[in-house]
Amino acid sequence: xxxxxxxxxxxxxxxxxxxxxxCNPISGHATLYWYQQILGQGPKLLxxxxxxxxxxxxxLPKDRFSAERLKGVDSTLKIxxxxxxxxxxxxxxxxxxGLAAETQYFGPGTRLLVx
Amino acid sequence: xxxxxxxxxHVSVSEGALVLLRCNYSSSVPPYLFWYVQYPNQGxxxxxxxxSAATLVKGxxxxxxxxxxxxxxxxxxxxxxxxxxxxxxxxxxxxxxGGKLIFGQGTELSVKP
Numbered sequence: 001x002x003x004x005x006x007x008x009x010x011x012x013x014x015x016x017x018x019x020x021x022x023c024n025p026i027s028g029h030a031t032l033y034w035y036q037q038i039l040g041q042g043p044k045l046l047x048x049x050x051x052x053x054x055x056x057x058x059x060l061p062k063d064r065f066s067a068e069r070l071k072g073v074d075s076t077l078k079i080x081x082x083x084x085x086x087x088x089x090x091x092x093x094x095x096x097x098g099l100a101a102e103t104q105y106f107g108p109g110t111r112l113l114v115x
Numbered sequence: 116x117x118x119x120x121x122x123x124x125h126v127s128v129s130e131g132a133l134v135l136l137r138c139n140y141s142s143s144v145p146p147y148l149f150w151y152v153q154y155p156n157q158g159x160x161x162x163x164x165x166x167s168a169a170t171l172v173k174g175x176x177x178x179x180x181x182x183x184x185x186x187x188x189x190x191x192x193x194x195x196x197x198x199x200x201x202x203x204x205x206x207x208x209x210x211x212x213g214g215k216l217i218f219g220q221g222t223e224l225s226v227k228p
Contacts, residue, residue: 004158031214033215033216035216040124040220040221041220041221042119042205042207042218042219042220042221043159043205043216043218044218045215045216045217048213048214048215055213056213056215091158091159093158093159095214098213098214099214100146100147100209100210100211100212100213100214101147101164101166101209102214103149103161103164104159104161104216106151106158106159106160107158108156108157108158109157109158111156
């Protein structure tokens with residue numbers, strides 16, 4: 001069974017530019033999560049989708065970050081404009097139903113460096 | 116606010132020695148508890164999880180953890196460290212509302228030959 005796919009793996013941009021990340025979850029998984037992992041810290045949830053609806057985006061900086069999952073399968077996370085403090089690894093994870101006891105399966109992440 | 120504390124950002128052990136990584140959570144409601152491992156430039160991989168069944172949980176690669184409600188702890192142990200255990204380890208909790216994971220800050224494990 002294929003795992004969670006993410007692209008690109010690495011991205012370097014200058015501040016105030018825009019960037020987009022893509023995630024394809026495990027087939028059949030209804031719930032998709034985007035986490036931000038700043039160097040030296042644990043991942044922090046940015047947004048959670050259940051199918052194509054948003055369950056939790058309370059920690060998403062909505063003035064610059066946006067995310068969508070239009071067909072309830074793959075998802076895109078966008079940053080516009082980027083700031084230096086957005087340098088981080090962006091991890092995508094998925095579960096079958098979004099239950100707290102479920103194992104979340106993580107992709108390899110996209111490493112973003114903002115100069 | 117719900118939080119997870121991992122004591123020690125860096126732990127170093129000799130090969131063959133006991134590994135002990137500490138995790139405490141702050142919540143009056145027992146959460147679901149997870150340990151994930153992250154190798155360089157990779158995503159997170161589940162080691163083990165506690166979901167209110169047996170308090171002693173066995174995971175992959177010889178790791179285990181014990182849930183102690185009275186101490187609000189879920190420490191990770193392995194009797195004998197191997198060089199391949201060198202990685203970053205994250206403790207995380209989840210609650211029934213939504214299922215998002217709340218992570219500790221991580222502990223980097225180094226294994227000396």
